[in-house]
Amino acid sequence: MREVSFHLASGRILGIVGRTGSGKSTLSRLLFRLYDPQSGEIRVGNHPLPTLQLRSLRHHIGMVTQEVQIFHASVRDNLTLFNSTISDEQIKQALVEVEMSGWLATLPNGLDTIIGAAGEGLSAGEAQLLAFARVFLSNPGIIVLDEASSRLDPATEHRIEQAIHKLLAGRTALVIAHRLKTIQRVDDILLLENGRIREWGTRADLEKDPNSHFSRLLHTAPASDNSIANQPELATDRD
Ligand SMILES: Nc1ncnc2c1ncn2[C@@H]1O[C@H](COP(=O)(O)OP(=O)(O)OP(=O)(O)O)[C@@H](O)[C@H]1O
Numbered sequence: 412m413r414e415v416s417f418h419l420a421s422g423r424i425l426g427i428v429g430r431t432g433s434g435k436s437t438l439s440r441l442l443f444r445l446y447d448p449q450s451g452e453i454r455v456g457n458h459p460l461p462t463l464q465l466r467s468l469r470h471h472i473g474m475v476t477q478e479v480q481i482f483h484a485s486v487r488d489n490l491t492l493f494n495s496t497i498s499d500e501q502i503k504q505a506l507v508e509v510e511m512s513g514w515l516a517t518l519p520n521g522l523d524t525i526i527g528a529a530g531e532g533l534s535a536g537e538a539q540l541l542a543f544a545r546v547f548l549s550n551p552g553i554i555v556l557d558e559a560s561s562r563l564d565p566a567t568e569h570r571i572e573q574a575i576h577k578l579l580a581g582r583t584a585l586v587i588a589h590r591l592k593t594i595q596r597v598d599d600i601l602l603l604e605n606g607r608i609r610e611w612g613t614r615a616d617l618e619k620d621p622n623s624h625f626s627r628l629l630h631t632a633p634a635s636d637n638s639i640a641n642q643p644e645l646a647t648d649r650d
């Protein structure tokens with residue numbers, strides 16, 4: 412990534428868009444300190460990341476990646492990530508938030524049910540909802556959501572939308588958005604291209620500007636398709 416400079420005010424939601432390989436996930440991994448930039452600086456609340464304790468930083472940021480990791484362990488351990496201070500009541504409440512309590516009711520041993528490695532028996536959408544439940548339980552102030560681009564059935568899609576809505580309320584968030592519905596929720600847009608910023612502004616301003624790439628992206632997204640991934644408007648000038 413080069414010459415990337417932007418500010419996200421507390422309580423705002425930034426939507427990050429750009430074609431595959433443009434650097435969207437990289438940006439989220441830099442914030443979570445899965446690796447550090449070779450030059451430049453990222454600050455949270457004006458504190459440079461290396462001055463914050465890693466554990467504290469990761470405690471305050473809830474990260475939902477494109478691929479959800481489900482462990483061969485009980486539902487409880489999968490949701491609490493082995494934090495035994497979280498009560499079963501809290502876990503059940505988090506499952507209610509993501510509309511997965513019906514799913515819990517079908518399990519033979521409730522929260523003690525062992526779910527398979529790689530999430531056997533779970534649909535991609537259900538795995539996403541469990542990942543959201545994890546974030547509800549850790550209750551971080553900052554959310555990084557790298558939305559999965561997998562196609563979901565309309566009912567699951569609806570549950571995901573509802574869960575994202577609740578998850579983002581009252582938090583600061585960076586959302587790598589693949590769904591139009593998610594994009595419509597964000598305050599600001601950062602359009603990346605080849606590791607650089609192509610556009611950055613409020614969603615309202617970019618939507619209004621007929622010459623913005625973002626507005627053209629919205630207009631080229633087929634109405635029948637809820638996904639904005641790899642729209643022609645995201646193509647680089649070279650293509
Ligand atoms: N650890 C790494 N070291 C070197 N290059 C990397 C590393 N991780 C990713 N890249 C490269 O950086 C570029 C951006 O990758 P990134 O995963 O951020 O893309 P993305 O915008 O999230 O794409 P997608 O929409 O497909 O998820 C890609 O060319 C990728 O191959």
Ligand SMILES: [Mg+2]
Nearest residue numbers: 435436437477
């Ligand atoms: Mg990515």
